[in-house]
Amino acid sequence: MTLARLPIFILLFFMAACTENEPVVKVDMSKVESVAPLGSTSAITYAYLPQYSHSVSFERHRRLLEYLRHKTGLSLRQVFPNTFAEHVKMVERGEIDISFTNPFVYISLARLGSEAFARVVEPDGGANFQGQIIVRADNPAINSLADCRGKRIIAVDPNSAGGFLYPFGLFFDHGITQKDFQEVAFATGAGGRQEAVVLAVYTGAYDVGTIRKGTLDIVRDKIDLDQIRVLAESRPYPGWVYSVRKGFDPAIKDKIARALLDLSASRHDDAPVLAAAGMIDIISAHDEDYEPIRTLIRRLGLNGDFQ
């Protein structure tokens, strides 16, 4: 090759190197269709009080629902209310047949005619569960409940049992009411509020936080738990409860109740179902099991309605 032809060769080389071929799919954009209505489904609706994000809720109860579908032969569908209030409203409107809620919300649902039929046994607290008061581990100013006076406090939700009612009951037992705090705030947003409270304390946005016991394990992957100190824990109260709405078919309720009660952590197939839902067992429950909650509500001066 002579020198004179070298530039031509280089040019051809570059042009060849730049050529690319991508597969193309032809689409006729003129053929359009409207979104068809999904239509009504006859499935039994199942909702998990949105204390976590929908995906967490979905992940926790997906296997349980599959188990129930398989066990009862019923068609069940999980629905995801965005807030506690929406959950209550949906129960009231009959859009949620089976609710899995905290005892405080259950008190509200019970007023709407819901009926408890099962409750869960959690890994750390048996059938009951507790609330926790947390501060930053390196906060030297708060070493006791009394030190919380005048501080900024954040709670999960006014309707949260472990995240608000139980810790504030503990404060009340120690003579501290909401008025004694500089500020009382609640986590906002749809779901994930327990984690939000931990993060608010962790970042120093608030001095004190109230959460249900077990939350710290959930946020273990997000923050360094050594930075969080548990200041106090409330007494155990009855844990989360399954209830059916008013007017739900009792036979189906029983069928479901039996299926739930039939779950056993010792069984190989059931263990992952329970573990995914954060339970170790499901036991039967009755409305009277929740009297201590009603008592606490009254002591705190709350009207017991959903707020």
Added chain:
Amino acid sequence: MKSLFSRLKFETKLNLGIIAIVLGMASVLLPVVAKMTSSALVTENKLRGAALVESLAARAVNPLLAQDYLVLRNLVGEIGDVVYAFVQNADNRVVTHSFAKGYPVELVDANRVGSNERVNVQLIDTGQIFVYDFAAPIMVAGERIGTVRIGLSKSRLNATTKQFVSALATMFGGVLLAAMALGSIFARTVTRRLAKLRAHAEDLVTGSLDNLAVLPGEHFCWEIMNCKETSCPAHHDRVRRCWLVPDTKCACHACIIGPKPSSCRDCPVFLQNVGDEIQDLAESLDFMAFTLRDHIRGLRDAEQTLTNQQRLLSTVLDMNPDLISLVDTRMIYQTSNRAFAQSVGKTVAEIRGLNDFHLFSEEEAERRNLEGREVLITGERVDRQERVDGPDGRKWFHVVQIPVHDESGRIVSLLRMDRDVTDIKEYEQQLIQAQKMESIGKLAGGVAHEINTPLGIILGYSQLLKEDAPPDSQLSQDLAVIEKQTKVCRKIVADLLGFSRQGQTDKREMCFNNSVMESVSLVRHSFELDRVQIVTRLDDSFPIIYGDPEKLKQVWINLLNNAKDAMPESGGVIVVVTKLKTPLGIVTLDVADSGTGIDEVSLKKIFDPFYTTKSVGKGTGLGLSVSFGIVKDHMGEIRVDSPLPSDFDLPPLPEGAVKGPGTIFTVDIPLDHGSEY
């Protein structure tokens, strides 16, 4: 094409070069950059699309789970510059989309993504535009609850690419214009200097070597180096850089003559004064001009010297009476001196280029040619004498022919010199004659001396016998005859002794004119009887000489008698002239006659002893020989000329006399007494 390009101006060439470079770069780079840009944009767009669709898939989890279609609709509407976005549920049914009116049915199945894939990208041709379709699964806890799809316009990417390429092309155009402008300024700067250089070179060609292409630097080597070496040739040389001056005397710098020698690289003088290549060229031109000027000056000096020498040589040659000529190996005349040119009737300039046959008769030319060629072949010089009988009489030449060699010893030409030696030849003849006469004189003297004594005895005895013999007797008459003839013999012997100067001389101071007049008086009367007149024109100053009056009178009477004898029967005139020539220290006697003259052959022999033109019994032929001897004895000269010179003032002849060519004898006697006094 090449010659056309070579004829273009440098500035045009530079601009064409810049245009070619920029256009070449644009041609090569624009497609490459366009492709690269397009590829980068596509890649970036795919990454962006993947990020968007993944983000949308993540954000769509909660609203999809909550069946919150308003939120879903807001989500797909939030994404800015996408062509479309839509969400499918687990059953692949479109639950929300960003299309204004329904979603394209074919689009739903145009791109599939697996549950284990993050994103799948598919290029879609809608017939109007190209769209990159991104599909991402909506996963919760490992379960797929739906699919998110968004479309990004590839056509817009292409437009962006085109925009970029247009901007790049515009930039190249700007660069081209700027480069041309800067190139033009640069070229003009360079060409202006080159034009000055060219003008300078043209000056050099036309011989103007004193101008400088480079102005002398502000700082000179002796200033920078603080050099005190005034004998250095670079010292105070305000024209040349020191590296162009030979034999500088820098002790610490090995300065060598020549443009930018390596030894100058670190020299502060060089670093301060050095310029770019054009300045180097200009300095080289200056150096060349300087050297050329020196050479030309040297050549002019040499030429002047050569001219002077040529003129001198020409003068020497032209002043030389010898005939000098130079021929080349072809026998063609290269040059000659003036004498030669005149001898052949030409000028010196006309001689060049001719040959012998142009200049001489065929016979002589042939002879000269053969002889010349012989010398050229053999290399042996010719040195001989040559007799030439020409219209001007007989002449003798001494001919020398010499071969001329060049540096390598080869014969390149032939030099011929012809010297006129006719006079020398005559002198030679005269010398021979004189020697001959001297020998004869000695011989005659010897013989006469030996004969004189017996003649005296014969005379004495004959006179004694005559006295004893009866006066009228036959014996007395016979004795008288013996006495008479013996006296004749004694006279002849006396003349011979006089000729050989063995006779007695009695020199003294005497009046030259008186001597002449006594002789004239003695013969005047008898001459007149023969119708011969004597006219005297004697010098009034009465010159006195030192000589023998009797012998001189013998000479004068001899000359007068010879003049009279040369007269025809009708008579004639004899003119006797004396002249005192004081500057020459001589006194001259002329004896001229109007007689029959002497022929040329006789003129040469006239002083020979016993040579006579007279009839037997009228003369012995010893008269002029004796006169020659007497004049020589007086340190003088005697010569003869016939016919008379035309300007000689001859008086009128006696009536009836016939005028002949005439003869004139001239005798010079020195006034100076010489060593004999």
